[in-house]
Structures are given as structure tokens and as C-alpha cells.
Amino acid sequence: MDNPSTTSSTPVTDAEQAGWQEIEEITRKLTEEFRIKDQTSKSRGYEISGMTCVLSSAYEIPTDNPAVLYTSQPRGSDYAVEFLLHGAAAKRELIEYPDYPQEPYRPSELKERPYSIVEISGKGLGMVATKDLAPGDLIVAERPLLVAPRLLRTLGSVVFNDNATKEQQEAAKSFETEKTIRYAYDRMRPEDQAAYMKLHNAHLHDGSGPLFGIMRTNRYALFDLQGETYTGVFEDLSRINHSCCPNADRRFNRATLSMQLFAARNIKKGEQITTSYCDLLAPYATRQLSLAPYGICCDCPACLDHVESDKNRLRISHLQSAVPAIIKWAANPALPDDLLLRPSLTMLELLESEGLEATRHYAQVLYHSMLIYSALGESSTNECLHFMARWAKLKRWDAGGSNPAERGKHDLEKVEIASFARRLLATGEGAAVVFVTEVN
Numbered sequence: 001m002d003n004p005s006t007t008s009s010t011p012v013t014d015a016e017q018a019g020w021q022e023i024e025e026i027t028r029k030l031t032e033e034f035r036i037k038d039q040t041s042k043s044r045g046y047e048i049s050g051m052t053c054v055l056s057s058a059y060e061i062p063t064d065n066p067a068v069l070y071t072s073q074p075r076g077s078d079y080a081v082e083f084l085l086h087g088a089a090a091k092r093e094l095i096e097y098p099d100y101p102q103e104p105y106r107p108s109e110l111k112e113r114p115y116s117i118v119e120i121s122g123k124g125l126g127m128v129a130t131k132d133l134a135p136g137d138l139i140v141a142e143r144p145l146l147v148a149p150r151l152l153r154t155l156g157s158v159v160f161n162d163n164a165t166k167e168q169q170e171a172a173k174s175f176e177t178e179k180t181i182r183y184a185y186d187r188m189r190p191e192d193q194a195a196y197m198k199l200h201n202a203h204l205h206d207g208s209g210p211l212f213g214i215m216r217t218n219r220y221a222l223f224d225l226q227g228e229t230y231t232g233v234f235e236d237l238s239r240i241n242h243s244c245c246p247n248a249d250r251r252f253n254r255a256t257l258s259m260q261l262f263a264a265r266n267i268k269k270g271e272q273i274t275t276s277y278c279d280l281l282a283p284y285a286t287r288q289l290s291l292a293p294y295g296i297c298c299d300c301p302a303c304l305d306h307v308e309s310d311k312n313r314l315r316i317s318h319l320q321s322a323v324p325a326i327i328k329w330a331a332n333p334a335l336p337d338d339l340l341l342r343p344s345l346t347m348l349e350l351l352e353s354e355g356l357e358a359t360r361h362y363a364q365v366l367y368h369s370m371l372i373y374s375a376l377g378e379s380s381t382n383e384c385l386h387f388m389a390r391w392a393k394l395k396r397w398d399a400g401g402s403n404p405a406e407r408g409k410h411d412l413e414k415v416e417i418a419s420f421a422r423r424l425l426a427t428g429e430g431a432a433v434v435f436v437t438e439v440n
């Protein structure tokens, strides 16, 4: 393999030189592991060109812009995440995030770990609740073992010879991808490497190398950097099996670099905790296609009765914000009180019967219901507070998104909404009713 120091016009630093030596060592190890007899890529139908420098353990943002950059974040943490990033601008965007870095709730810091990882018949390992959980309860907040872009660039660009066969091209891409991940893997703590290698690999027979196979089987999309989606592989969260009616939902919190998993509905002690690997509102046939690479033939209630479920999910997928309609209805007391309430409660029932409490649509309908009851005034205070609390409990895990004041907060939250009570409007008594609820 060419050393970039001979092709690059800029001087090569000691760190870069050390980085390339490591990559050469990785190539040698992989060549042995993949049982490749001839070490030169040329004889395997391709060449590497356009090599860009890879930095080793330096924490500072480099001034140049390497194609692939490796870093452990947060700096100096004993619970750091290994990152494979596409370029220095991605690293800058990662570490300049407001309030970054903060400590996540570590699994051990949850007073009582509410789950265990056990064998699930026909599904390998899975996560099971060890106590009853209510909607909005935090199950785990975990940092990934490894983060990488969904569409990986390899360390150098692969250029195929004219006579390279399709098989050679696939093998070359796989080999170079494996090498690119291997560099990150070799930087991980030994216990994290062991945890990574223990994860399930659904790509043993499609030419993927072991590290990429495990990555493809176990990664979740986390966030975007420089317009690219980054994904993460987790020790515990990657053990959660899929369901098209999942009982848990996940949110990635950028400030703490942790994925928060919370109950989306009541989960009984001993029940399996599930999440979704695909678009839940897509029809059955599309979901099956997305799940095929995992080797999953889903047997959830929605897949077993997919004709009925497809109709329901299509209807749910058309749900839009009803807020403009609620405002118009509230301001016109001539319209019946139950005009919007009935459709809203019917939609809620439909979402629950489909097991779609983990979707944003469910939170949206809780919010609509809360607004409608608030507009119905004092006689509906209890209903309004009821929906408000349910909505707020699920929504609090959205914190860490766009509102810096909310980021990293998990404790007691206070929610207030001002009602525009339509009955008071009708009698000309004004509309100032404030509902307040506390969520813990």
C-alpha cells in the first residue's frame, strides 16, 4: 500500500505517520483474517488513490480536512465514545453543539436497572423489563460504543481496474470498509471491543467483514453532521429486538452523547421491551423488505393481521396538525362541542389498537386532545390535565433537540398552557384559563 507521505505535497506530521503505520498493520492483519494470499490490492483488481491523511488520537480540530477522522469523545471521559467522522467540519459540528459535553445518566445510576438481557425464543437475545414501567419512564440512557456515518467513505478511494470482476469489486469494497472501521475499533477500550464483538451479526454470508457486519446489524441512526446521517452501535440498546408495535421509543441526546430509551406505554415486569428498525407507518410489504437484511420475518400483531393493519396505518399516516382547526372551532361557539373531540379520541384509540404509542403521531393526538379539552373550559379541567400529563411525559425526551434551556433535563417538569376557553368566549367573560401540570 502506498504511504501518503510519498504522494502528499504537505509535510507529514509524526501523528499522521504513526496513523499510517497503524493502518498498514491493520491491512496486514485483515489480509491474514480474510485469507488474502496476495497482499497487493492491484492484483485483486483495484488500486487505492487519493489517500487523505488520518489523524490518530489528537483531540484538537485539525486545520486540514481529512476524508476520514478518528476521535474519542468527550475528551478525557472514562465513558468516551469512539467516532469515525467524515472530515474536520463534522468534528467541529459535533463538539460545538450547545452545552456539549454533559454526563448522561449511566445505566448504573438509574436507581434500579429496570431490564435484563435474556434469550428470547426464536429471536436471539433481547431486553426484558424487570419491573412494571409506565409511559415516559426512562429505561436506559446509554452512550454508543462506536459512531460512524451511515454511508462510510473508505480511507482511500478505490479505483477498479478495467478487468476487475463484480466479485472482486464487492470484495475490495468490503475489505477497504473493514479496514476503515478496524482503525476505530483498534482505538476502543478492550472491554468495549469485547462487547462489540459479542453483538449479533446478521451478515455472515454476504461478504461483509465482521466489523461492518456487526455495525449493519446493530446500528441506530443518531443525528446528522454536515448533512450526513451518523449511526451508533450500543452494548445494551443493540440487544433490543424489533416490533412493528414497539412498546419503547428512543431519542438521541446530543449534549450527553447518549441514547435515551423510554417506555411508550405500560410495560409489565417480564414483558419483552421492543423498538422499531423500520418505518412503522409503511405498509407490511415495505416493512418486510426493510427487515429482510436483519433476517427478520416479523410476527407482531400488525404483521400477522396486515390487511387490516395496513388500512389503519395508512389512515394514521395522513394525520396532520389539527391546531389551526382547533383554533377556528374554539373561536366559533356556534360549532358543536364534540366536533373535534370525537375524531381526536377515535384516532387515539386507533393508534393504541395498532400499538403505535412510540410514534410522533401518538404524542400529536394527545396534544390535540389536551387543547380541545382546554378550550372546553373548567368543566373539562380534569380531562385537560390528564392529556397534558400524558403528552408531557412522552415529550420530555424530545428535550436535547432544539431548545437549549430544556437540554439535559430529566427531572420534574412543569407544563403550562393558556386555554382559550370557547364557552367563556361565548359569554363574553374572557378566555384566560391557565392549566398547569407537573410531570415527574
Ligand SMILES: C[S@@+](CC[C@H](N)C(=O)[O-])C[C@H]1O[C@@H](n2cnc3c(N)ncnc32)[C@H](O)[C@@H]1O
Pocket: 122, 123, 124, 125, 126, 199, 200, 201, 202, 217, 218, 238, 239, 240, 241, 242, 243, 293, 294, 295, 296, 297, 298, 299
Ligand atoms: C440488533 S440485533 C437485536 C439483538 C439480537 N437478538 C441479539 O441476539 O443480539 C438484531 C437481530 O435480532 C434478531 N431479531 C430482532 N428482532 C427480531 C424479530 N422481531 N424477530 C426475529 N428476530 C429478530 C435478528 O436476528 C436481527 O438480525
